[in-house]
Amino acid sequence: MSEADRASRPGGRTARVRAEVLAAVVAELAEHGYDGLTMDGVAARSGVHRTTVYRRWKSVAGLLVDLLDSGATDDWAPADTGTLEGDLIALNREVYESLTIEPSITRAVIAASFRTPEAGAALREFWADRYRRSGVVVQRAIDRGEVPATTDAYAVCVAATAPIYHQLLLLRQPMTAAESDRYARAAARLGSS
Amino acid sequence: MSEADRASRPGGRTARVRAEVLAAVVAELAEHGYDGLTMDGVAARSGVHRTTVYRRWKSVAGLLVDLLDSGATDDWAPADTGTLEGDLIALNREVYESLTIEPSITRAVIAASFRTPEAGAALREFWADRYRRSGVVVQRAIDRGEVPATTDAYAVCVAATAPIYHQLLLLRQPMTAAESDRYARAAARLGSS
Numbered sequence: 001m002s003e004a005d006r007a008s009r010p011g012g013r014t015a016r017v018r019a020e021v022l023a024a025v026v027a028e029l030a031e032h033g034y035d036g037l038t039m040d041g042v043a044a045r046s047g048v049h050r051t052t053v054y055r056r057w058k059s060v061a062g063l064l065v066d067l068l069d070s071g072a073t074d075d076w077a078p079a080d081t082g083t084l085e086g087d088l089i090a091l092n093r094e095v096y097e098s099l100t101i102e103p104s105i106t107r108a109v110i111a112a113s114f115r116t117p118e119a120g121a122a123l124r125e126f127w128a129d130r131y132r133r134s135g136v137v138v139q140r141a142i143d144r145g146e147v148p149a150t151t152d153a154y155a156v157c158v159a160a161t162a163p164i165y166h167q168l169l170l171l172r173q174p175m176t177a178a179e180s181d182r183y184a185r186a187a188a189r190l191g192s193s
Numbered sequence: 194m195s196e197a198d199r200a201s202r203p204g205g206r207t208a209r210v211r212a213e214v215l216a217a218v219v220a221e222l223a224e225h226g227y228d229g230l231t232m233d234g235v236a237a238r239s240g241v242h243r244t245t246v247y248r249r250w251k252s253v254a255g256l257l258v259d260l261l262d263s264g265a266t267d268d269w270a271p272a273d274t275g276t277l278e279g280d281l282i283a284l285n286r287e288v289y290e291s292l293t294i295e296p297s298i299t300r301a302v303i304a305a306s307f308r309t310p311e312a313g314a315a316l317r318e319f320w321a322d323r324y325r326r327s328g329v330v331v332q333r334a335i336d337r338g339e340v341p342a343t344t345d346a347y348a349v350c351v352a353a354t355a356p357i358y359h360q361l362l363l364l365r366q367p368m369t370a371a372e373s374d375r376y377a378r379a380a381a382r383l384g385s386s
Contacts, residue, residue, distance in 0.1 A: 110363065114307040124365040131364070155356075155372070159379060162359035163351050170303065170358055171324070171351070172317040179348070186383050187354060 012147040020046045021053060022070055025063045034112040037063070054114050060117040064109065068122040071129075077136050087137035090185035094178040095161050099168045107165045110169060131157050151190070160187035201278035213216070213239045214246060215263055218256045223296040227305040254309040257302065263313040265322050270329050277339050280330035281353045288354050289373040292361045303362060324350050344383070353380035 024046035028037050038061050045049035057063045079090035098106040113123040135153035142149050163183040167175045221230050230253050236243035250256045252381035272283035289297040306316040328346035335342050356376040360368045 111307045113363075114304045120365065123363075127364050128366070155375065158356050158360055158364070159352070159376060162355040163348075165359050165363055166355035167351055169257075170306075170362075171320050172313065173321070182348065183352060186379070189382065192381050 010174050017048055017052065017056075018066070018070075019055070020131070021048050022067050022108075025067050026105055029070050029108045031080050033103075034060075034064075034108050034115070040090055040152070043093040050083075061118045064112055064116065064119045065122040068109065071126050076130070076133065078137050079142065080137075083116050083188075084137060084141035084156075085185055086190040087140070088156070091134060091157070091159055092164060092180045093136065093177065095164050096175070096177055099164060100175075107169065110165075115121040156190050159183045199254040201249065210241055210245065210249075211259070211263075214250070214256070215243050215260050218260050219242075222298055222301045226296075227253075227257075227301050232256075240328040247313070254311040257305055257309070257312045261302065261312075264319050266332055269323070269326065271327050273330075275335065276381075277330060277334035277349075278378055278381040280333070281349070281381050282374050283354055284327060284330065284350070285357060285373045285377040286370065288357050289368070289370055292357060293368075303358075349380050349383050352383050353377045 017063060021042060021140060022043045025037070025103075027045060028041050039053055039060060040050060043053040043068070044055070057066060058063070078087055080088055081087050098104065113120040131154060134157045138147065138151055138153035138156050141147045142151060160183060164175065164180050167169070167173050214235060215236045220229070220238060221234050222268060225234070232240065232250070232253060233243060235256060236246040239246070245300050270289055271280055274280050274283055302312070302316060306313040324347060331340065331344055331346035334340045334386045335344060338377075355377060357368065357373050360366050
């Protein structure tokens with residue numbers, strides 16, 4: 001095995017550098033928002049040499065795209081509570097927390113997606129993957145006979161989660177966790193339409 | 194009546210200048226997006242002297258805020274079709290069209306709201322007013338005995354419209370008018386929860 005192979009294998013030096021840099025991106029986003037995210041700030045915080053950061057990620061947009069790409073290879077899966085309603089409530093609580101926690105990386109990434117086409121495209125891919133994985137909660141409900149086999153998994157997951165993003169990010173209105181649960185319950189009944 | 198009074202009364206010169214400038218803002222946004230919106234471009238297109246535009250609106254953000262404020266004084270009201278489902282379908286079709294028409298002023302204003310705090314605040318006020326007015330579709334359904342008197346008008350209108358914004362703007366996925374109708378139908382059943 002050559003040194004190059006060793007460096008780029010999973011868990012090798014390349015993976016370690018990536019993990020350090022992406023952790024620094026998250027920390028910088030949390031502290032300064034997208035406007036305060038700089039290549040030099042990320043390099044300084046990560047302890048990775050700035051020429052490496054510039055060579056590998058090119059730009060702030062490149063850092064954000066790689067952060068979103070890294071989510072595609074994690075092992076996230078929706079909770080399995082035994083009912084469609086329970087699963088959607090759990091899903092909504094995850095979304096709710098990600099948008100109301102301070103500082104919210106999710107909010108920062110969404111704001112950035114309206115400013116940088118590359119970030120917009122990367123966020124689209126990230127969400128397409130997340131909603132695909134979320135669809136299993138509807139498939140399980142179909143298998144249990146809870147909802148008809150024709151139920152549109154994507155539409156149910158969008159109906160559950162969309163009001164949280166809309167109310168908090170676009171309408172910029174407050175929202176309680178109980179309201180987020182209620183939207184999940186309403187979406188759970190979508191299957192029976 | 195002094196000349197100053199005459200100039201600022203509704204329908205007077207001040208109102209005419211405002212209408213010309215805001216029409217130019219819409220046209221420039223449609224043509225160039227928020228990134229291409231400039232004070233000089235708006236002045237040139239409107240035919241209003243640039244010193245007047247700078248004195249009265251100060252900045253591009255000021256133009257956008259005034260555009261949104263002007264929506265608060267229009268006579269928009271949701272359609273009255275005779276049923277909650279029909280009213281929500283009509284509402285969703287308006288939202289759907291505003292986001293899928295090319296060019297979409299709504300998309301441009303939403304993108305701008307993530308970049309300029311003043312635009313974010315103005316859009317929040319604009320939407321608070323729009324959702325307040327939309328609530329009448331639920332009040333009419335309560336009056337007809339279609340849904341319980343405890344039905345949350347705001348939650349029903351958010352549940353109907355949120356999936357359109359979420360799917361088209363945040364998830365950046367295509368959507369048909371039929372899907373938009375379906376989300377309206379699901380929201381109409383929220384009252385019976």
